[in-house]
Amino acid sequence: MIQHHLDDATLMAYAAGTLGEALSLVVASHLDICPKCRAELRQLELVGVALMGTIKAEPISVAGERAALARLEATDSEPDSAAVQGAAGVVVPTASNPAVAAGIRSDGVGPSDGIGLPRPLVGLVGATYDAIAWKRLAPGIKHYRLPLSAGAVGDLRLLHIEPGRQIPEHGHGASELTLVLAGSYSDATGRYSAGDVADLDSDIEHQPVVDLGSVCICLVASDQKARFKGLVSRILQPLIGM
């Protein structure tokens, strides 16, 4: 049962379309499995609709309208775009993963308390956790950096962390979101299990540590470029000092 949800300010930015690609993917992934946050989002979108009603409408040029209506003819002769193709960039694969298409969470291979890859991730990393080409980041910590659009600023990666390890935290001033996909971790603000999202202000260091018994897999986004080099060295310092 999901206990940690998205912050209202985060959802508002998402509803307004201003959250940025990396953070937005984490939000979309959480929304994929959280009806409560989906309901909040719908309300926040209605705020956008109400505000849309206050904008000064700009008349379309005569030529523009004519061109638009002419395009209807051309559009009709195009093959019917696959129903599952949503807004640009959001493609829900069906042939490659029928289980996903049927709405069944594909658990893949991983800890049994995992939630399977949320649909927005399937197109990026494949259908199961097995498919991910993990790279070593630090002792007990593997990562996989997800590519972003050329214009996007930010960092988006999957982390695979052994039990008992500390999770790298972002630096001060960055906005960050962490979605737990498998396993769990605990910090000063509570315990985060599969489906939970950590949407916290960046001022405090929370020192999240993976709970014993399971590997923890998380999706982590920051609105700033990769800060993991600095973060990893901070984590390694206690080990080096030993």
Place this chain on the structure above:
Amino acid sequence: MPGKPGNPNMLHASADESPERKRLAARAEMADLMHQVAIAKDRVAFQQLFDTFAPVVKGMMMRQGANAETAEDLAQEAMMSVWRKASLYQSDKGSVATWVFTIARNLRIDRLRREVPWQELTEERSQIESDAPLPDDQVASAQIQRRMRLVLSTLPSDQQQVVEMAYLDGLSHSEIADKLELPLGTVKSRMRLAYQKIKNVFEGQI
């Protein structure tokens, strides 16, 4: 015909019909027009939708920094999307204006910000075409819109400001913080406070 091309949420009240009834009628009309486009590819119906919504989308894009030409192109793209995906619109899932808002927002992310819009169209889950006459939900959603506009207009100005900067100017939290020379935390806090008041609309307390 009452009203003029433009925003269906802002039709002028005529002497014999309350603004609320006019808005309701406009809302039902939009849903009917969508239905006609969906089942019959009705070009006349589409043109009415175009005349209503394209100028709004153009205005939205220009407010967010696009020049007139780009804004017009984007408005056309949005309406083409409406044409192509008309069969996915379900009137019991919200007003046509809501649908247009999400299409326009995703288009802005895709074209102006050049990022991937991570929005899933939930309509795709079930392909049932809408064939109902005025659903009850249209009544509810018209009331919600009216109350929402009221709450928004009565928010403290510092809260109203950050909300408008997000939705209307398309600015991120950091961009708003920079522009207003405020800490990020203050911007977020004002948004949360604004939303707490707005929630009263949905909980029937307004």
